[in-house]
Amino acid sequence: MPREELISPDGLRTDGRRPLEIRKVTCRMGILPRADGSCHLEMGNTIVLATVYGPRELSSRQSSCGIIRCEYSMASFASTDRRRGKRSDRNSVEMASSIKKTFENVLLTDLFPKSRVDIFIQVLQADGSERSAAINAVTIAMVNAGIPMKDLIVSCSAGYMENTTVMDLNHVEMITRGPQLTLAIYASTERMATAHLESKASFEIFENLIAIAKKGCLQMFDVMHSSIERYSLNLIASRDHIATFGSRA
Amino acid sequence: MYAVSKAEKAYLLDTIETGTRLDGRQLFEYRPISLQVGVLPSASGSSRLRLGETEVLVGVKVEVGDVVESSNDNVQLLFTVECSGSASADFLGREAESWSSELQNALESAYRAANVFDDERLSLVPGKFCWLFKVDILVLDTGGNMMDAISMATRTALSTTLVPRVHIVQSEGSFELEIDDNPDACDTLKVEKAPTFLTFSLIGNHFVLDPSIQEETCARGKLSVAVDANGDICHVYSFGLLDAVELSRLLTIIKKTGKVLLNRLDECVKNGESS
Amino acid sequence: MERRISQRYGPFFEPIHSLEREYQRTRPNNAPRSLVLNTGTVVDAAGSGYVELGKTKVIVAVQGPRPPIRIRGGVENTMNGRITCEVVKSSFCYYSYESTRMANVGRGVSEEERLLSTRLVRVFEPIVILDKYPKCSIDLYVVILEDDGSAFAAMTLATSLALADASIEIISVVSSVTVAISTKQEYLVDPDRTESECAVGLITVSLPLHAAQLCEIQHTGKLSIQVWLSAVQLAVEVAQTIGNSMCQFLLQEMEKNETPSLCS
Numbered sequence: 001m002p003r004e005e006l007i008s009p010d011g012l013r014t015d016g017r018r019p020l021e022i023r024k025v026t027c028r029m030g031i032l033p034r035a036d037g038s039c040h041l042e043m044g045n046t047i048v049l050a051t052v053y054g055p056r057e058l059s060s061r062q063s064s065c066g067i068i069r070c071e072y073s074m075a076s077f078a079s080t081d082r083r084r085g086k087r088s089d090r091n092s093v094e095m096a097s098s099i100k101k102t103f104e105n106v107l108l109t110d111l112f113p114k115s116r117v118d119i120f121i122q123v124l125q126a127d128g129s130e131r132s133a134a135i136n137a138v139t140i141a142m143v144n145a146g147i148p149m150k151d152l153i154v155s156c157s158a159g160y161m162e163n164t165t166v167m168d169l170n171h172v173e174m175i176t177r178g179p180q181l182t183l184a185i186y187a188s189t190e191r192m193a194t195a196h197l198e199s200k201a202s203f204e205i206f207e208n209l210i211a212i213a214k215k216g217c218l219q220m221f222d223v224m225h226s227s228i229e230r231y232s233l234n235l236i237a238s239r240d241h242i243a244t245f246g247s248r249a
Numbered sequence: 250m251y252a253v254s255k256a257e258k259a260y261l262l263d264t265i266e267t268g269t270r271l272d273g274r275q276l277f278e279y280r281p282i283s284l285q286v287g288v289l290p291s292a293s294g295s296s297r298l299r300l301g302e303t304e305v306l307v308g309v310k311v312e313v314g315d316v317v318e319s320s321n322d323n324v325q326l327l328f329t330v331e332c333s334g335s336a337s338a339d340f341l342g343r344e345a346e347s348w349s350s351e352l353q354n355a356l357e358s359a360y361r362a363a364n365v366f367d368d369e370r371l372s373l374v375p376g377k378f379c380w381l382f383k384v385d386i387l388v389l390d391t392g393g394n395m396m397d398a399i400s401m402a403t404r405t406a407l408s409t410t411l412v413p414r415v416h417i418v419q420s421e422g423s424f425e426l427e428i429d430d431n432p433d434a435c436d437t438l439k440v441e442k443a444p445t446f447l448t449f450s451l452i453g454n455h456f457v458l459d460p461s462i463q464e465e466t467c468a469r470g471k472l473s474v475a476v477d478a479n480g481d482i483c484h485v486y487s488f489g490l491l492d493a494v495e496l497s498r499l500l501t502i503i504k505k506t507g508k509v510l511l512n513r514l515d516e517c518v519k520n521g522e523s524s
Numbered sequence: 525m526e527r528r529i530s531q532r533y534g535p536f537f538e539p540i541h542s543l544e545r546e547y548q549r550t551r552p553n554n555a556p557r558s559l560v561l562n563t564g565t566v567v568d569a570a571g572s573g574y575v576e577l578g579k580t581k582v583i584v585a586v587q588g589p590r591p592p593i594r595i596r597g598g599v600e601n602t603m604n605g606r607i608t609c610e611v612v613k614s615s616f617c618y619y620s621y622e623s624t625r626m627a628n629v630g631r632g633v634s635e636e637e638r639l640l641s642t643r644l645v646r647v648f649e650p651i652v653i654l655d656k657y658p659k660c661s662i663d664l665y666v667v668i669l670e671d672d673g674s675a676f677a678a679m680t681l682a683t684s685l686a687l688a689d690a691s692i693e694i695i696s697v698v699s700s701v702t703v704a705i706s707t708k709q710e711y712l713v714d715p716d717r718t719e720s721e722c723a724v725g726l727i728t729v730s731l732p733l734h735a736a737q738l739c740e741i742q743h744t745g746k747l748s749i750q751v752w753l754s755a756v757q758l759a760v761e762v763a764q765t766i767g768n769s770m771c772q773f774l775l776q777e778m779e780k781n782e783t784p785s786l787c788s
C-alpha cells in the first residue's frame with residue numbers, strides 16, 4: 001500500500017481536519033425501548049451501539065457488590081474487508097474485559113449487591129477509535145439506564161505521526177502503527193480512568209499524547225453532556241405535559 | 250424467554266377470540282414498518298428495518314469468487330444471521346447457533362427456490378467465477394416475528410446493492426477479471442423475484458399475522474411461508490399442531506397480503522421514503 | 525444400477541437432468557415404497573424403532589425420561605420435560621446433493637445434521653405429553669443408515685415407533701410422508717433420491733393420526749398455491765394409510781409381548 005501523506009503541507013489530515021480537531025459526534029439515547037439503557041453513538045464514521053441491562057438478578061453466585069458483565073462484538077459488515085468477528089475473538093475479549101474493568105471502578109457497585117449489570121457493545125461500523133467510541137457509548141447508556149455512577153467517563157484517542165500529535169484517530173491513521181493512546185478520564189475531576197498505549201513512545205511524546213487526549217476528552221464531553229441534557233429536558237417536558245393533562249381531566 | 254403470566258395469557262386468548270389483538274390490530278395486519286436504506290457506507294448495499302419493536306440491520310457485500318461444484322448459478326448467496334447480544338441475553342451460546350442456522354437455511358432455501366438471480370448480466374465466467382453475495386444480518390432488537398423483518402430487510406438491501414462492472418480479459422485460456430474502480434460504474438440488482446416471509450402464529454384457534462413477542466410466547470403453533478410476487482410458495486416453516494382446514498383458508502390471505510407487502514416495499518425504496 | 529455407481533465416483537459435476545432421463549419409476553405415482561417396521565432393535569435403550577422405506581434405512585433409540593444431562597440455567601425450564609435429539613448420518617449413506625456442499629465429514633456435527641435434529645424436536649414437542657415428565661429429558665438418538673430419499677419421513681416414523689416402544693406418553697402416533705412434484709407436474713409419493721433431486725418441489729408432511737391436524741410441513745422449491753394444497757392433501761391421505769399400518773404393527777407387537785396372565 002503506498003504511503004499516503006497523513007498530514008498535508010497545509011496541516012490538514014486525510015479527512016480534512018486540523019490536528020487538534022475531533023470528528024463530528026452525534027449520539028442518541030434510549031433508542032431500544034426494551035433495554036434498560038441504550039445509546040447509538042457516531043464519531044465520524046465509527047458507529048457504535050451500546051446496550052445496558054441491569055441491575056438484574058444474579059443466578060449463580062452470591063456477592064456483596066454488583067457484578068458487571070461486558071460483551072463486545074464487531075458486526076461482520078463493520079470494516080471494509082468482511083471479517084466475521086465472533087464474540088470469542090481475542091480482540092473482542094480483550095476489549096470487553098478492559099471496558100469492564102473501567103466501569104467496575106466507576107459504578108457504585110455496593111448499591112446493588114447480589115445483582116449484575118450486562119453491557120453489550122456492538123460496533124456497526126469501524127473507522128478508528130472504536131475503543132473510545134465504545135467507552136463513551138457505554139457511559140451514555142448507563143446514564144440512560146439510571147445506574148448510579150461516581151462520575152461520567154469520557155474517552156478520546158491521540159496519536160503521534162509526522163512530528164505532530166493528532167487527536168481522535170480514524171482508521172487510516174490507526175493502521176500506521178505509530179504511538180497511539182486511548183485515554184479515558186473522569187469528566188469532572190479530569191483524573192485518568194484507563195489508558196491504553198499501542199506501540200512505543202518516548203516519555204515526552206507520551207506526556208504530549210496524554211495532554212492532547214485529555215483536551216479531546218473534554219471536547220467530547222461537551223457534546224455528550226449537551227445531548228444528555230437535551231434528552232433529559234425532553235423527558236421532563238413530556239412528563240409535565242402528562243401531568244397537566246391529568247389535572248385537567 | 251419472555252415471561253408471560255397465566256392471567257396475561259388468558260387475557261390475550263380471550264381478546265383474540267373477539268377478533269382484535271392487544272395492540273388494537275386486526276388479525277391479519279402488520280405492525281408499522283419503518284425502513285432506511287444505505288445506512289452502511291462500507292457495504293455494497295444495506296438496510297435497516299424496524300417492524301414494531303423488532304429491529305434488523307442487513308449489510309450486503311459483493312465479491313467475486315470461484316464457482317463451487319457444478320452449480321450453474323451466476324450468483325452464490327451466503328446468509329449469516331447473528332443476534333446482537335443487546336437484543337436478548339437468551340440468544341447466546343448453542344441456542345443461538347441452532348436458531349440462526351434455521352433462519353439461514355430458510356432464507357437460502359427460499360432464495361434458491363425462487364431463482365432470484367438468473368439474470369444474464371450477472372454471469373461472469375460460467376464454471377469458473379461467479380458473484381458471491383455475502384448477506385450479513387444483525388438482529389438489533391427482538392420484538393417478535395424476526396423472520397419477516399429479516400426477509401423484508403434482506404430484500405430491500407439486495408434491491409439497493411450496487412454491483413461493480415467487471416471486464417473479463419481472456420488471455421491464453423485463463424481469465425482475468427478487472428473490476429471497475431469507478432464508484433459510478435455500478436449496476437443495481439433486480440430483485441422482483443425475491444420472496445418475503447409471512448409469519449403466522451396459532452393462538453387458541455386463530456391464526457394471527459405478524460405476532461408480537463407476547464403473542465409468540467403464548468402461541469401453540471407457528472407457520473412461516475415465503476411468497477414471491479406471483480404468489481408462489483418458496484419455503485414453508487412450521488411448528489406445532491396446525492389445523493389442515495385453516496391452512497387452505499390462510500393461503501388465499503397469504504397470496505393477497507404477500508403481493509401488497511412486496512408492492513409497498515418496492516414503492517418505498519423507489520420513492521426513497523420510509524412508510 | 526451400475527451406471528449410477530460409476531457416475532457417483534466420476535466427476536460429481538454430472539448435471540442432474542441426465543439422471544432423470546434414464547430413470548423410470550416402477551410403481552404407481554401415489555404408492556409409497558415397501559415399508560419395514562421393527563421395534564426393540566436397540567436392546568440397551570428404553571425404546572427403539574427401525575424403519576425401512578424402500579432403501580432408506582433409519583434407526584432411532586430413545587433414552588428417558590431421565591434427568592437432563594446439561595442443565596440450562598433457570599428453574600422454569602425444567603418444569604416441563606425437554607426433548608433433545610442428535611441426528612447422525614452414517615458415513616456410508618448416500619449423500620444428498622446438499623450435504624456434499626455443507627457437510628464437514630469427521631469434524632463434529634455438520635450443519636445439516638443439526639438442522640435435522642432441530643426439525644425432529646419441533647415435530648415431537650407438541651406430541652409428547654411433556655407435562656407428565658417434569659425435570660426430565662427425553663433424548664432421541666437417530667442414525668440414518670442409508671438415505672435414498674424421504675429420510676426425514678422415515679425418521680419421524682421410526683421416532684414414533686421408538687417412543688411407543690419406550691412407553692412414553694404421546695398424544696398419538698405420528699406418521700409422515702414426502703411428496704415430490706416432478707418437472708412434468710406429477711405428484712410422486714415417497715420419492716427416492718433421484719426423484720427428489722430432479723423434483724421442482726418437495727413437501728414433507730408429518731401428522732398425528734386421529735386428529736385433523738398437521739404437525740409439521742417442510743417444503744423446498746417454488747410452487748403455486750393450488751399445487752401446494754393438492755400436494756399436501758395427497759400427502760395427508762397417504763400418511764393416514766401408513767399410520768394405520770403402523771398402528772396395526774404396534775398392536776401386533778403388543779400382543780406378542782403380552783405375558784399370559786397368572787390366573788387363567
